[in-house]
Each structure stands twice: as C-alpha cells, then as structure tokens.
Amino acid sequence: MARRAGLTRRGSLAALLAGLAACGGPARTPAGAQAEASGEPAPRPRPSAELVAALDEATIRRVLRHGPLGPPEPDPTNRVAASPAAAHLGQRLFYDPRLSLSGMHSCASCHLPTRAFADGLELPVPQGSSERHSPTLLNVAHQRWLFWDGRADSLWSQALAVIENPKELGIGRPGLARLVTRDPLYRAEYRAAFDAEPSDAPEFEDRTAVHAAKAIAAYEARLQSDDSAFDRFAAALAARDLDTAAEYPDDALRGLLLFLGRGNCRSCHVGPLFSDGEFHSIGMPPRGGGRPTDPGRLRGIELLQANPFRGTGPWSDAPDSERAREVEALVRSSEHWGQVRTPSLRNVARTAPYMSQGQKPTLRSVLEFYSTLEGAVAAGHHGETVLAPLRFSAAEMDDLEAFLRSLDGRDPPEELLWAPPKPR
Amino acid sequence: MQVRVASLAAALGIAAAALSIGVTPAAPGSGAAQAAPARAEVRFLSNGGRYSLAVSGPAGGFETGKALALDVRVEHAAAPGVRVDGIALLVDADMPEHLHGINRAPRVERRADGSFRVENLFLHMPGWWEIFLDVVEGPWTERAQWRVELD
Numbered sequence: 001m002a003r004r005a006g007l008t009r010r011g012s013l014a015a016l017l018a019g020l021a022a023c024g025g026p027a028r029t030p031a032g033a034q035a036e037a038s039g040e041p042a043p044r045p046r047p048s049a050e051l052v053a054a055l056d057e058a059t060i061r062r063v064l065r066h067g068p069l070g071p072p073e074p075d076p077t078n079r080v081a082a083s084p085a086a087a088h089l090g091q092r093l094f095y096d097p098r099l100s101l102s103g104m105h106s107c108a109s110c111h112l113p114t115r116a117f118a119d120g121l122e123l124p125v126p127q128g129s130s131e132r133h134s135p136t137l138l139n140v141a142h143q144r145w146l147f148w149d150g151r152a153d154s155l156w157s158q159a160l161a162v163i164e165n166p167k168e169l170g171i172g173r174p175g176l177a178r179l180v181t182r183d184p185l186y187r188a189e190y191r192a193a194f195d196a197e198p199s200d201a202p203e204f205e206d207r208t209a210v211h212a213a214k215a216i217a218a219y220e221a222r223l224q225s226d227d228s229a230f231d232r233f234a235a236a237l238a239a240r241d242l243d244t245a246a247e248y249p250d251d252a253l254r255g256l257l258l259f260l261g262r263g264n265c266r267s268c269h270v271g272p273l274f275s276d277g278e279f280h281s282i283g284m285p286p287r288g289g290g291r292p293t294d295p296g297r298l299r300g301i302e303l304l305q306a307n308p309f310r311g312t313g314p315w316s317d318a319p320d321s322e323r324a325r326e327v328e329a330l331v332r333s334s335e336h337w338g339q340v341r342t343p344s345l346r347n348v349a350r351t352a353p354y355m356s357q358g359q360k361p362t363l364r365s366v367l368e369f370y371s372t373l374e375g376a377v378a379a380g381h382h383g384e385t386v387l388a389p390l391r392f393s394a395a396e397m398d399d400l401e402a403f404l405r406s407l408d409g410r411d412p413p414e415e416l417l418w419a420p421p422k423p424r
Numbered sequence: 425m426q427v428r429v430a431s432l433a434a435a436l437g438i439a440a441a442a443l444s445i446g447v448t449p450a451a452p453g454s455g456a457a458q459a460a461p462a463r464a465e466v467r468f469l470s471n472g473g474r475y476s477l478a479v480s481g482p483a484g485g486f487e488t489g490k491a492l493a494l495d496v497r498v499e500h501a502a503a504p505g506v507r508v509d510g511i512a513l514l515v516d517a518d519m520p521e522h523l524h525g526i527n528r529a530p531r532v533e534r535r536a537d538g539s540f541r542v543e544n545l546f547l548h549m550p551g552w553w554e555i556f557l558d559v560v561e562g563p564w565t566e567r568a569q570w571r572v573e574l575d
Contacts, residue, residue: 062575270550271489278527278548322491329528329544386522 090219122358149300255403
C-alpha cells in the first residue's frame, strides 16, 4: 500500500479504500455489510473521518491535481483583460440586445446568469438554426480554446465571432463600432477603458470593435465560480486538515474515487477545470441519428489558423507571446474529424443538457451512455478507441452524480449578474 | 548491445518496458544531471541499434498538459561519446491505447554543438505515451522510442 501522506488520523478502512481507489467499487461499511447479510435494508454508508484518512498518497496527489481552481492564466493578447473599466464596459455590452440584428438578443440570451451562464436548451436559436449547444461561461477564462471546435484562441476573438455570425448576434464589427461610438454612455466608458475615442469611421471600426470585444472578454474573465464542496475538500486535503476534509459527503467521495479509478474519467476530464482543454470524440451519436456530420476540431483548426483575430494576428496585443504562438503549432489531421472540446465538469449539474448538440438531457443519461456506449458511432479509422463500456451499477452512478454535484461552485459576485445600472 | 543510462529514468517517467530496448540504469548523479540539477538525463538506443541518444528533460518528470522541453544528443552507438554529424531529428508522440497523437507540433532546433533542443512537446492526457525521436542521416532514418507514463 502506498505510504500515508501525513494525515493526522489513521483509518481502519485503509485496505478497503485502497481497493476502492483502484477499482472504483462502492465502499460498504462493516455495519452495512452485516445489515445486508441479515436481510435488513443496508444503511447508506456515512461520512467518516476514517474514510478520508484511508486515502493513500497517490490518490491524494490525483485529487489535488483537480482543485482548488485558482485564478486563470492571464491572456497577454488582451491588454485590458484585467482592467475594471474594460470589464465594466464589457458587462454592459454583454447584456445589450442591440448587439443582435433583431435587437432582441444579447450574449446573455444564450448565457443566462440564472442558468449558470448557459441556456438550458439543446440548441440555441437567437437568429436562426445554431448547430451546437451553448456551453456555460462560468470559469471560461480558464479555457485555452473557445467554441466546441476550438476555433477561437481568446475570449475576445470568440466574442467577435458571435457578433459577426448572422446565425447568432450578427451585427458585425461595423455595427458594434457604430453602437459604441454613437451611444454616449458607451462612448464615455470606452474612453475610460482605452484612453481613446471610439470611432465608426471605416478605417477605425475594426479597432473599435476589437476593443469592445476585449472589454466583453474582460467581463467574462470575471465569471469565476469556485469554492465548490470539492474545492473545499481538496483544500483541506492539501492542508492535511482531516476534520474539514471529512465534511465532504461520502457518496461524493466514492464517486470521486470511481472517477479517478476504474471510471478513468480523468483521462480527459483532468486538471483544475476537470478538462484537459483538448479535443476528443466519444462516439456520441449526432442529433437525429446517422453518421457524424460535424467536422469538429478538424475544421476548427483551419478556421482558427485563418482567423485574423487570432492571438498571432494584427489585432492581438501580444502576437509574439508563447501563448499566441501555440496556434501556429497546432497539428491538423484526419483524426481530428468530429472531435469536440472536453467540457469542464465544474457546475456540470447546473448546465444540462449535455454534449455538443445537447443530446443528453440529464447527468444520469450521460453516465448511462458511458456505462453502455449504446448507440455510439465509430469515430473513424484513426479515432480514439480508449472508451469501453464501464458497466456502472446503479449505486455507482448515484455516487458519480453526487460527486459531479459537488463540483457546483459559488456564483460570481451579484453585481456581475446583470447589466450595470446607468448613471443618473 | 547495451548502453549505460546516465540516471534518473524514473524521474523522467520512463516505464520499465522502455528499458527493454537495450537501456540499463547506471549510478545516479553522473554527467549532465550533476551539471544541471534541474534536468534529468537518460540514454537509450535507437530501435535499430545504430545510435545512442542522450535525452535530458525536467527532473520532476513529465507533466500532463504542460509544454515540455528536451535536450537531445545523438551519438554513434558503436562509439559512445562521438557525436553524429549531419543529421536531422524529427520528434513526435503517440498514445497507443488511444490511437491518437499530439495536438501540437514540437519545435526542433539544431544547436551549434550538434545537439538538438526540442520545445513545445505537449502531452495533453494522462496515460501511456510513446515519444518518437527519428534520426535522419542521409538515406537512413532510424527511430528511437521512449515510453513514458503520465499520471
């Protein structure tokens, strides 16, 4: 058995828990086992300090790779990413329906603060038929690539793409520049954020629109959601504070160990965001059945490398930075067909439905898919083959759901959840 | 033929299976590992036995989801310590269990002393990776490969 990691108590269930970490099977207390043997209903295993104390060092190390969340890496391509003035302007733009051709939709139409900055729909339909599900914006600044296919490499580039897309907001850079230039409040807030005047003259409209998008990005970067039950558990483990760690629900802990162990979910859902930030195909059948039609990452890389608003482009504030140059190093091959970005699991219980087209309505239905792979479609000759039916029991799925719910974080500060009030 | 390993194979995350290509551990603390304590060095033969490669990487081992830098020296296997000139080095990596490779192309730069600097080797998932170092010398291309396990 692995060496203890300096915990202050020793548990009598060490061997049992080591096996649990390895195989992901549900833990049963001796009392529960006796009750089952006698024909009585087995009590649910209860939280206990012993359960936590039995965690071996390797398991603790794996847990701590996923939390606490911490701040996102700065985006050097956006010089106002941390500017309060820019974030204030961006927040106002985020909630403004004048960003849409119809005048009825804003960024917040698909990223509702009341729905964890997602929309609860399978597919959004602001201006027409959208093809992919709206992901949450909570913790979005931690994402290296944006959109399901990763065709944007910064939050500001992502925001611009939505504003350009006639199926989404659609007013385009000229429309955005016009709005910011001609609205006196925007004009004043733009001046405060960029120490410059906005302009919708043709030769300046791109600059103004890019600045506005960078302001939206500065706002979105503040949509941090941490301090989940899991984060508190991880922080307590890091501090070797066994008593606080033992407050983590035991079903969530069993689910976590299954996640890290037999489920091997961390193969893709790894790191503080519970995502590797990269792209995979899990054989999820498309909406309406048939073979996959979404090229996913294969097309996403092509679009990204051709995008003038990428990190190495002329509108970037750090085109030579190491982060920006990652775009040029991306490998594009047929194995990327159909791959979509690994979604973060933070706040996942609040962001149904799931998958890139909203194919799965509940967490349970997602777990059932991984359990059986029923209906899975081949990813292609070079596709990943690591997935195999996991054959979860009902109790195991209960535990996994409990663990996933423990990833619900605290909402961003209330003042970020709607448009800023207009000054009197 | 077997080549002596500089040290710290475990610190570089090299699995036992990789050592079966003809590499055996040597006493720790020798060579480049002493000169640059933040780096750990391993040696192994190319698959055809023509070359001996000395590879140094971060002493703490490979980390999932972080761009990694390696320093590579290629020597004649039959004449240890004698650098091979006039070669190119190609670097790639693959996850055999997943049937996919890396998502970012590593940068390989040849230095004035004939060694190579490899940057941006980005292994994005935990699990078994094979790192491929292909030595191109005139009409010959010979692969050296190296198994690492990322947690």
